[in-house]
Amino acid sequence: MVASCAFAQTDSTFVRFDPANTVSGYLARLLINEVPFPGERAYVSEAETQGAMLQILWVLHGRLRLIPRGYRQEHIAGVRADDILDVICGSEERRQCEGFYRDKSGQFMMDLRVEERLNYLIKIANSGGKPGRFARLLNYGQDLARAYVAEGITGIDRYGKPTRVGHVHVTGRAYSWMTDMNSYHPGGNFVFIPDGQQGALGGNRFFTLKKNPK
């Protein structure tokens, strides 16, 4: 696995990303990495890709600040953390988000392909005469991250309210997401949010938690 050390700020005509060694830059890269862009598998619409980014941010925020009664943070996030970057990276042994981790010196790192894809998306975003969907989506992710760092989370949590999934009582809110390949399940007390409750979004499947942990 190759780690990226390219922490220079990425500037361009229509898109500007914060450096990867800032909280807002690292978080934005995670949000962008997890969702499909036009032409990629599972792309449905700009609104859906944006919605997925916001829900992923809600998951991270929930793991950091909204631990439901009966749970400890490490049950949900795999780590005890008071920082969103630690929530993203998890522990050395059990990373939480593929491609994002701390190196042995404690630096926040990404797999090379994360930065490579981002640079490619930026290149496409800048290849028209005016900002299009790619620019809007990239800017959305960066703005979302920047606003989160500055002001905390805003925006509607579409999974905030459900108290039941089928016959299972749940906590509400999503606490995990996975690429929607059907066979994936994150284990533990996570409960699959079905399509009828909008559980599939932007190429990802979201999971809430059992109300009463096993």
Added chain:
Amino acid sequence: VNFPKLFLLAGGLGVLLLQTGCQTSAPRSVSYSAPPPELVEEQYLFEIVRHLYRWQLDESEIDHLVTGRDMLFWVRRLEPKLDPGDRSILGEIILPQLGMIVEVKKADYTIEELGTVVKSQKFKILGITRSEASSRPPKHCTVVHVDMKTMRDCLFRTRKDHDYADPSLIDRLRAALRVEAAKEGITNAPAGEQVVHLAPLSPVANECWVFWETGHNLFRFASDIDLANPTVWQNETLLAHDFHLDEQVVVSHEEAPGSNRFLTRYEISRALFNCIILGQRVVLPPR
């Protein structure tokens, strides 16, 4: 640096629109209607089941399924709000006996920035979900019955069909694999030829799985653009996903709850069976 202000100054009012309302997220609004005829053709549904048989179903599900007289499909069109100018058609195929929902898409839109037309000739699988089956078909569904014996015989007869990629696609895959392997540092590993195994392709799934022997990597190439379209390979960076089998495999997700990093040994076994046993061995000669 107050980026929004700088950006507004630089980009003008048009760009202002990009910044507004960026944190709202309306619920996904989907309406439904009767399915397009292609989706209820028996041959198409056979291919969907063949794909599930190869990539999803296990022994107990097949055992359960074949006890029925007919195989049932509930099929409808999905109409989510798409981007302006996007003429893609989406559909949903529910297999109530298996508790599975297959979402499919026939893409038809343009990526303006690239001038690329994304247009599929057929409906391709967008996602597969397992869910508790309702007792009745949802609204707007067309119900299709297929004789179970015919289906069972078809699955048995075609279980080892190869459906290999054509030579031009293999050439493109070779080139893409070299790039991907270089990223992973694999090509600097043992000198000499590299061996990869390509899983059979499905006409209803726009993806290709490849096992790279030397690197112990599994690559998945998938796109909204048909893999047979040469254009897609010009954007190879957006196509490939790799799994490091030495690091990313667990027996159960219970070992690392909540992480999206791992695949189970069962999932990997199935992919390796498709790549190695049913797939095509391709040699990449040393450069």
